[in-house]
Amino acid sequence: MSARPELVCPAGTPAALRDAVDAGADSVYCGFQNATNARNFPGLNFTAEELRTGVAYAHGRGAKVLLAINTFPPAGKFSLWRDAVDTGVALGVDAIIVADIGVASYAARTHPTQRLHLSVQASASSPEAIRYYCREFGVKRVVLPRILTVSEIKSIVSEIPCEIETFVFGNHGLMLEGRCSLTNYATGVSTNMDGVCSPAAQVRFEPAEGGALMSRLGDHAIDRFESGEKAGYPTICKGRYTTRCRQEPYYAFEEPVSLNLGPMLAELVRAGVNAFKIEGRQRSRAYVKRVVSAFRGGIDAVLEGREPNVGDLISLTEGQKQTEGAFKTKRWR
Amino acid sequence: MAGCVQLTLGPLLFHWPIEAKRDFYARIADEAPVDVVYLGEVVCSKRAPFSEPHYPEIAERLARAGKRVVFCSLAEVMLRRERQMTAELCALTDYEVEINDASGLAAIGGRPHRIGQFFNVYNEETLRHLVHNGATHFTLPAELPRDSVAILADAARACGVTLEVQAFGRTPLALSARCYHARAHGRVKDNCQFVCEEDPDGMVLSTLEGRDWLVINGVQTLSYPYLCLLDRIHGLQRIGVTHLRLLPHALDMIAVARLFRGVADGILEPAEAQTRLLASGAIPALTNGFCQS
Amino acid sequence: MTFGYAHAGWRGPRSLAPPAPPLFLLQPLLARIARAVARRHPEMFARLGIHQTSRFVIEPIGLPFVLYLQPAPRNPILRALPRHARPVCEARIAAPFLQLLRMIDGEADGDAVFFARDLVVSGDTEAVVSLRNAIDDLDGSLAASVAGVFGPPGKLALALLSRRAKRQTA
Numbered sequence: 001m002s003a004r005p006e007l008v009c010p011a012g013t014p015a016a017l018r019d020a021v022d023a024g025a026d027s028v029y030c031g032f033q034n035a036t037n038a039r040n041f042p043g044l045n046f047t048a049e050e051l052r053t054g055v056a057y058a059h060g061r062g063a064k065v066l067l068a069i070n071t072f073p074p075a076g077k078f079s080l081w082r083d084a085v086d087t088g089v090a091l092g093v094d095a096i097i098v099a100d101i102g103v104a105s106y107a108a109r110t111h112p113t114q115r116l117h118l119s120v121q122a123s124a125s126s127p128e129a130i131r132y133y134c135r136e137f138g139v140k141r142v143v144l145p146r147i148l149t150v151s152e153i154k155s156i157v158s159e160i161p162c163e164i165e166t167f168v169f170g171n172h173g174l175m176l177e178g179r180c181s182l183t184n185y186a187t188g189v190s191t192n193m194d195g196v197c198s199p200a201a202q203v204r205f206e207p208a209e210g211g212a213l214m215s216r217l218g219d220h221a222i223d224r225f226e227s228g229e230k231a232g233y234p235t236i237c238k239g240r241y242t243t244r245c246r247q248e249p250y251y252a253f254e255e256p257v258s259l260n261l262g263p264m265l266a267e268l269v270r271a272g273v274n275a276f277k278i279e280g281r282q283r284s285r286a287y288v289k290r291v292v293s294a295f296r297g298g299i300d301a302v303l304e305g306r307e308p309n310v311g312d313l314i315s316l317t318e319g320q321k322q323t324e325g326a327f328k329t330k331r332w333r
Numbered sequence: 334m335a336g337c338v339q340l341t342l343g344p345l346l347f348h349w350p351i352e353a354k355r356d357f358y359a360r361i362a363d364e365a366p367v368d369v370v371y372l373g374e375v376v377c378s379k380r381a382p383f384s385e386p387h388y389p390e391i392a393e394r395l396a397r398a399g400k401r402v403v404f405c406s407l408a409e410v411m412l413r414r415e416r417q418m419t420a421e422l423c424a425l426t427d428y429e430v431e432i433n434d435a436s437g438l439a440a441i442g443g444r445p446h447r448i449g450q451f452f453n454v455y456n457e458e459t460l461r462h463l464v465h466n467g468a469t470h471f472t473l474p475a476e477l478p479r480d481s482v483a484i485l486a487d488a489a490r491a492c493g494v495t496l497e498v499q500a501f502g503r504t505p506l507a508l509s510a511r512c513y514h515a516r517a518h519g520r521v522k523d524n525c526q527f528v529c530e531e532d533p534d535g536m537v538l539s540t541l542e543g544r545d546w547l548v549i550n551g552v553q554t555l556s557y558p559y560l561c562l563l564d565r566i567h568g569l570q571r572i573g574v575t576h577l578r579l580l581p582h583a584l585d586m587i588a589v590a591r592l593f594r595g596v597a598d599g600i601l602e603p604a605e606a607q608t609r610l611l612a613s614g615a616i617p618a619l620t621n622g623f624c625q626s
Numbered sequence: 627m628t629f630g631y632a633h634a635g636w637r638g639p640r641s642l643a644p645p646a647p648p649l650f651l652l653q654p655l656l657a658r659i660a661r662a663v664a665r666r667h668p669e670m671f672a673r674l675g676i677h678q679t680s681r682f683v684i685e686p687i688g689l690p691f692v693l694y695l696q697p698a699p700r701n702p703i704l705r706a707l708p709r710h711a712r713p714v715c716e717a718r719i720a721a722p723f724l725q726l727l728r729m730i731d732g733e734a735d736g737d738a739v740f741f742a743r744d745l746v747v748s749g750d751t752e753a754v755v756s757l758r759n760a761i762d763d764l765d766g767s768l769a770a771s772v773a774g775v776f777g778p779p780g781k782l783a784l785a786l787l788s789r790r791a792k793r794q795t796a
Contacts (some may be wrong), residue, residue: 013673013763015732042752043673043759072455073469074477075484102458122435125411125510128419129435136462147411174410178453178471180507181476182547184558184623190476193455198437200752207748214541221540231741237507241538241547245517252513252549255740284762286728288733316738326510333511333522 006275007299008066008165009292012044016281016288017054017065019282022123024296027096028055030281031195035077036084036179037068038099038121039053039281040195048087057285064094069107070119072100072178072192075296082106089114094284096141098122099178105265108137114236117141117165121178133160139179141165143277146173147257147333163274167289168261169313170279172236172325174254177212182236187218193291205234230320232256238318256319260296262310266302268327287316338570338588338597341497343371343450343472344405344431346505347550348529349382351387357581358391362398364587366594368626369576370395373405373422375433375451377512377551378415392428404428408435408451409508409552425522426535431472443467449500450474450578451508455481457488464492470499472578475504475560476623479572486573495575500562501589502580503535503548503555504622513549522552533583545617561610564603565621566596584615649691649706654695659772660704664697671699673760680753681715683707686723689787697757717749717757724788730761730768773795 011017013066020028031037033045043090046054055065067088073081088096089111096114098104107116112250116219120143121325124130133139141163144153157164180197184190210279211227216233222239225231232238237253257278261268268276276299278291291313298308316321326332340363345354372388372395374381381492390601392402407415415437423430423440432438433449450602454460454471463471464491469490474480475498480556482498489496514523529536535548535555559582562569566577579598581591592610595601610616629795664671671678674697684693694713696703707713721729725744728734737740739745747754761768 013759014344014764015763018765042675042677042757043756047672069432072453073458075456075488077481078458100453100455100459101462102456102460105458105462109390123409123433125409126416126419126434126436128416128437128439129410132435134551135439136466146508154412158739174511175507175509179408179451179792181623182502182506182554184476185504185506188623190452192474192476200755202749203751205747205748205751213743213746220544220546221542224541224728225743228743231743233737236547240541242541243517243536243549245536249541250517252517252547253509253511253554269745281386283737284729284735284758287738289732301751316578318737318741320741321375329763331521 003274004303005299007166007271007272007292007295008275008277009285010170010278010281010288011054011303012039012041012281012283013285014046014050014054016285018057019059019285020292021061021063021291022099023292025063025292027094027275028054028067029066029068029277031070032084032087033271034084034302035071035193035195036073036081036282037306038070038119038191038195038197039068040071041282042200044282048091050079051088051093052119055093059092065116066097067093068097068119069103070097070099071195072121074193075144077193078102079132085111094318095140096208098137102141104133104137107187112138115140117143117155119143119178120167120173123176123178125176130156130160130162136161141275143167145176147176149330150264150267150271150327152271153268153327157272164272165275165277166268166273166327167279168265168276168295169206170258170283171233171318172254172257172294172323177327180237180248183217184218186236188241198233215277226256232319255321257321257323258311258319260313260317260322261324262298262308262313264327265298265308269299269302283316290316338566338574339368339576340366340593341371341576341578342367342586342596343374343499343580344371344534345581346376346553347533347553347581347583348377348527348537349384349533349583350530353533354384355387355391356394357586360587362395362400365590367400367579367590369401369403371405371431372402373431374388375405375408375449375482376477376508376553377529378407378412378418379522379530380454380527380551381418388452390568401429403424403431403447405431405449406437408432408433408449408512410508421449430516432468434520438463438466442465445469448472451505454485457485460488460494461492464494470495472499472576475499478623479568482569482574483572490573496573497576497578498562498569498574499560499580499622500566500569500577502559503557503561504620505555506547507601509552509554509556512551513554514551517549525551556620556622558618559616560622561607561619562621563593563596563610566593566603570597582615585613588613629753652691654704656704660695660702662772663759663768664699664702667764669765669775670760671697673763674756677716677750677753677756678749680717680757681713682753682757683713683715683717683718684726685709685720685727687720688723695721697760715749717747717751717753719745719754721745727769727788729758729772732762734762
């Protein structure tokens with residue numbers, strides 16, 4: 001077995017960072033309050049000063065801080081991303097999570113000793129793609145897209161010169177991240193360039209007859225939840241649609257559901273995964289505390305040779321449903 | 334260079350029967366005023382074996398007709414067969430290669446190549462890095478704003494490379510590992526039985542309120558309306574775009590190419606061309622895509 | 627418990643009728659809470675951004691009143707209104723009182739409460755998300771610290787409200 005795997009936890013606010021560290025995170029990832037990261041939501045994220053304090057808090061307790069600069073700067077706005085990289089380096093973050101080749105190139109060139117991780121937003125899903133980023137920018141870790149089975153992950157491990165991080169809990173992204181313009185198509189705000197998926201400013205929830213709830217993104221109906229039916233995020237890839245070959249509206253891409261790989265932790269450790277990532281910088285402290293402590297316990301159990309049990313996290317999941325998604329079976333595809 | 338924008342026929346994104354495909358490219362070779370034709374399977378590796386045996390003949394015919402032929406790599410590379418396909422494609426020496434995923438960059442080993450619209454090139458830093466890796470031509474992602482395209486065009490010119498944007502056809506919006514065509518029919522990707530062949534322009538998804546909105550093409554999602562930049566041709570040329578990409582659809586692509594050529598050459602007014610395009614009745618809706626400004 | 631309670635539209639007719647007597651007693655308490663929070667946690671206003679001037683109606687399902695909030699840093703407004711009041715607001719948030727308390731205190735996750743259909747949001751979703759994130763960045767228990775400001779009467783009021791909510795949702 002490889003070295004002790006790292007538990008990588010989300011922090012949308014300084015309070016969440018402290019809670020994550022206190023709950024047993026080995027590292028915490030966060031972003032600045034602008035388009036340079038993929039969770040550029042209102043009221044979320046860190047100022048440079050807050051990040052400085054956050055780094056001190058984490059380092060004082062033996063935890064690391066990973067800075068997500070994982071969106072794609074459109075030509076003409078590169079300086080915002082360049083400044084984010086420079087600020088992150090100056091504040092002593094332990095790694096910068098990059099997706100764009102230009103940002104990676106700038107960071108590697110300007111700050112050659114700064115550790116770089118490759119974001120899931122880069123959609124590097126083959127050993128060749130991963131090796132390209134390692135060779136060009138000295139990337140030390142890749143965050144794999146949530147589309148591979150454990151056995152496929154295992155075979156990638158043996159073919160790449162860097163560490164592997166996989167998601168274990170949270171949003172179950174269906175589209176290849178970093179390759180999705182659905183939000184831009186619907187709203188004019190781009191996930192890749194603005195860091196927002198389904199911007200809250202264009203989300204509306206409307207009551208419908210019979211106690212139903214209609215969710216909208218811009219002008220578009222995304223889903224309708226009947227009274228008592230569990231709800232999901234108003235994202236296009238979790239929406240309900242009609243099509244010629246189906247009688248009823250259906251979840252064309254995926255139903256509201258979250259990823260939970262708690263039961264597969266031992267398998268993932270055996271496959272050689274170096275870091276386990278919990279999704280959810282947009283979630284609350286309550287979520288962070290519960291999920292981080294559950295997975296802390298799970299990973300510790302695996303390392304001690306016990307059966308991991310992350311307990312019941314279903315109430316935190318989208319649509320109050322969980323899945324092992326692509327990790328368990330090729331039939332997910 | 335104004336006045337000599339080149340038209341290209343992008344890769345066929347949909348799964349057509351091989352006979353239809355051969356006929357299509359034969360007509361393109363004989364009649365379409367396009368300078369470059371991109372071949373190859375970009376969306377789904379499972380479809381590739383149907384076409385692969387026929388590509389040499391199709392490519393030769395196009396080349397004989399004076400078209401420049403470029404072979405495209407897969408936009409998503411994950412499985413062993415996909416890695417192999419990409420490696421083999423990048424080993425081609427007779428034809429130029431367009432790379433649509435970083436997997437191809439490792440395989441191409443610095444030899445000259447093109448970068449496709451599924452590869453994230455958003456800024457000059459990225460463009461310059463890829464030029465350094467051997468890229469000679471870029472097709473930009475559809476969602477890039479016009480101002481950014483202009484800056485990239487300047488950077489491309491400074492690096493001595495050429496720049497292409499999509500000007501016609503449903504806009505690719507997303508890729509997934511899951512096959513949504515199979516899912517719609519209660520199957521999974523491994524036993525899809527190539528049901529995507531039923532929809533030569535993709536399968537339309539409508540919202541709960543009945544608005545036709547998205548189109549499914551296997552693992553890919555596209556816009557329902559067809560992008561049409563007839564009225565932007567001169568503007569794009571002015572900012573330094575050298576090539577305009579027409580994506581193939583199951584309609585008279587020769588007529589489409591002629592309209593674009595006519596407008597580019599100043600023979601046709603954009604509005605007149607657009608009217609004629611819609612008059613065919615083959616296109617349900619047009620959009621100017623992400624270029625709203 | 628009702629999930630999809632009947633909205634007559636979130637931007638209802640303007641009616642700022644004088645509150646019923648029990649609400650009248652609540653007002654000074656709420657005003658002091660708002661000022662105390664603003665004084666103790668100035669950092670939360672930065673997270674609210676443009677929504678410092680947004681007007682929220684918070685409806686604790688199970689209590690006989692709704693809360694009207696405008697989280698402006700200099701002059702924060704928090705007051706109770708009768709349930710039938712329909713003040714003009716940018717956003718409306720409805721959830722069982724206990725869930726609201728747990729969310730404010732960092733004990734319940736707003737998204738999860740929404741998935742369970744115990745939280746109904748209408749109007750400007752961005753305003754709601756900003757408010758949620760701003761409150762979520764406050765350490766410790768906001769409710770308890772606020773109750774603490776008022777000493778035993780504050781704690782008693784909180785306990786009474788909680789008990790009442792429990793009784794109604796049981």
